[in-house]
Amino acid sequence: MSYSLSQAANTLLFNLVMELKSGNIRRCEALGLEPEEMRMLRELSSDDLLYLSESKVSVLDVRIHHENLSLMLTQARREQKRLERIDRALALGASIEMMQTYFGLEASEVSARRRLEGIQTRKGRSSAPEEDKESALWQQWREAGMVSPESAEGLDVMMLMAEEQNVSLTTVWTRVKMWCRTNAAGAEEVA
Known part of the structure; x- marks a missing residue:
């Protein structure tokens, strides 16, 4: 494991110690810490914590959950396409009602996006085409x-x-x- 990854893992461990000292054990249990390990971590001194945070040896194993990563990347692409569609619809003059219907956006969200994109709208109903x-x-x-x-x-x-x-x-x-x-x-x- 690289030094920076080891430090990141140890920073997580440090955060878990802070959770324990605050009495929040759920996160530690979710990560698989045993009750005895939690007691030992809770009793660490500030010098012990400093040593752990600077150690090049990691006590945590970091792995990639490939299925979740794939799902997250797919969702990110889907969300990117949705945002592109929203921007395109606004640029083409979609009304607030239309943005609510297709994208579930509130009027304030539509107005904010229009302002960010510099889209001017005219008041009133849209005119009938020739x-x-x-x-x-x-x-x-x-x-x-x-x-x-x-x-x-x-x-x-x-x-x-x-x-x-x-x-x-x-x-x-x-x-x-x-x-x-x-x-x-x-x-x-x-x-």
């Missing part, structure tokens, strides 16, 4: 084969539509929801 743009949006939505805007894939399609047609994401979302409601109502009438 007729030719609405037609192009409808065509794109149909060609994507999406049934509902409520999935992550639906959001991705709508973001692409907003980028390609140069309209706000909220406008696209509003139109898509309207089309989906109209289609659902039409399907109920046929049945």
Whole structure:
């Protein structure tokens, strides 16, 4: 074990001693210390602690839990993609309501992220797209084969539509929801 890793492990041991001296034994038990070892550690003098913290010999074994590491890395990548999606949606003009629906963000979080990114928003409802743009949006939505805007894939399609047609994401979302409601109502009438 390298010297710096040994020192890090011994620093953890020092922290465990402080926990013991404060009467908190749960963390020590979780790491596998025996009751007798805990008593011995609790009785260490400050000189003993100094010696342990500077020792090149480690009393702890540090190992990597490969399955947990893999899960954590996967989760980190997933979270990074989520944050990229959030930033992209905000840059494309997603409303607070939309950010709450897709990402569970509170209004204050949305506002803070907008300020950090320097995104200006206009007050009021989003305007309806021009007729030719609405037609192009409808065509794109149909060609994507999406049934509902409520999935992550639906959001991705709508973001692409907003980028390609140069309209706000909220406008696209509003139109898509309207089309989906109209289609659902039409399907109920046929049945």
